[in-house]
Amino acid sequence: MAETVEIFEMGPRDGLQNEKRLIPAGEKIALVDLLSTAGFRRIEVTSFVSPKWVPQMADAAQVMAGIRRVPGISYAVLTPNMKGYDGAKQAAADEVAIFASASEGFSKANLNATIAESLQRLAPVAEAARADGIPVRGYVSVVTDCPFDGPTPPENVARVAAALRDMGCYEISLGDTIGQGRPDTIDAMLSAVLQELPAGQLAGHYHDTSGRALQNIEASLARGLRVFDAAVGGLGGCPYAPGAKGNVATEAVAAYLASQGYQTGLDMAVIDKAADMARAMRVGA
Numbered sequence: 001m002a003e004t005v006e007i008f009e010m011g012p013r014d015g016l017q018n019e020k021r022l023i024p025a026g027e028k029i030a031l032v033d034l035l036s037t038a039g040f041r042r043i044e045v046t047s048f049v050s051p052k053w054v055p056q057m058a059d060a061a062q063v064m065a066g067i068r069r070v071p072g073i074s075y076a077v078l079t080p081n082m083k084g085y086d087g088a089k090q091a092a093a094d095e096v097a098i099f100a101s102a103s104e105g106f107s108k109a110n111l112n113a114t115i116a117e118s119l120q121r122l123a124p125v126a127e128a129a130r131a132d133g134i135p136v137r138g139y140v141s142v143v144t145d146c147p148f149d150g151p152t153p154p155e156n157v158a159r160v161a162a163a164l165r166d167m168g169c170y171e172i173s174l175g176d177t178i179g180q181g182r183p184d185t186i187d188a189m190l191s192a193v194l195q196e197l198p199a200g201q202l203a204g205h206y207h208d209t210s211g212r213a214l215q216n217i218e219a220s221l222a223r224g225l226r227v228f229d230a231a232v233g234g235l236g237g238c239p240y241a242p243g244a245k246g247n248v249a250t251e252a253v254a255a256y257l258a259s260q261g262y263q264t265g266l267d268m269a270v271i272d273k274a275a276d277m278a279r280a281m282r283v284g285a
């Protein structure tokens, strides 16, 4: 039996959050509903963040209310603070994600807080989720390179990942937010993080700005990671990370994994259709 590698679909959230055109909720719902037929176990649907910071995600509650939920799929949302958590809970999100940065520069730009302040703000979210029985995933951003502070020391990533683990995150997703990582810097970063957490609790979240995301996935597979975040159509980027392009495309990751003998359980015909749909949403077709 081929070994399984899971792709966590990011398209509706990381893929769309940076689009200039305000995409109607109905289009987002149609994309999530199509993705729900592709074989994913987890789909990140939207973010309960400040609409002043990310206007594209202002319709989070409407999108969550409109999707047709398939049993067995976890519909995830981002929550930066208690206000976001309350929205996520009200929307009956299956899991929430809290996110922090490995660099001070990006923490300030994305969360208007130092790393320490952001962790303090996230602790009650993790606490409330634990009390409510809602699983929490954690993100660490700029794991190899920061657009403000330059190269990120691997031990800083390990420290923030461990802090999120200590708060109760069941998995930590490691974000190469601006897609500047290389197999050697990804490997050095993983070597530090693996001192704190086993590979089974880690995911790779690689943006493809420099076209190296698949090489970085290869390096991560060699370190034992078996979960990767990706977005159909390769859309996306973080509005607070200058130069950040899209997540690595789900269709490219799935094809690469298949070529390496891994199974993803995904229906490629549906993935291709969803990638077309996502790309069309960019221009408002």
Ligand code: HMG
Residues within 6 Å of the ligand: 014, 017, 047, 048, 049, 050, 051, 052, 053, 054, 078, 080, 081, 082, 083, 084, 085, 087, 099, 110, 111, 112, 139, 140, 141, 142, 174, 175, 176, 177, 205, 237, 238, 239, 240
């Ligand atoms: P702040 O301005 O310091 O917060 O932002 P505040 O508490 O002063 O609130 C400002 C206003 O926002 C207030 O409204 C709040 O009520 C409102 P006002 O009183 O002025 O009318 N507000 C909210 N509204 C709805 N939902 C909320 C919420 N929170 C506050 N949850 C804050 C601090 C954290 C809120 C802000 O910086 C923020 O929302 N940041 C999120 C930025 C973001 O979403 N970035 C993209 C996602 S992260 C990413 O893409 C990286 C990732 O993909 C991994 C990788 O690639 O590395 C995950």
Ligand code: MG
Residues within 6 Å of the ligand: 014, 175, 177, 205, 207, 237, 238, 247
């Ligand atoms: Mg991202």
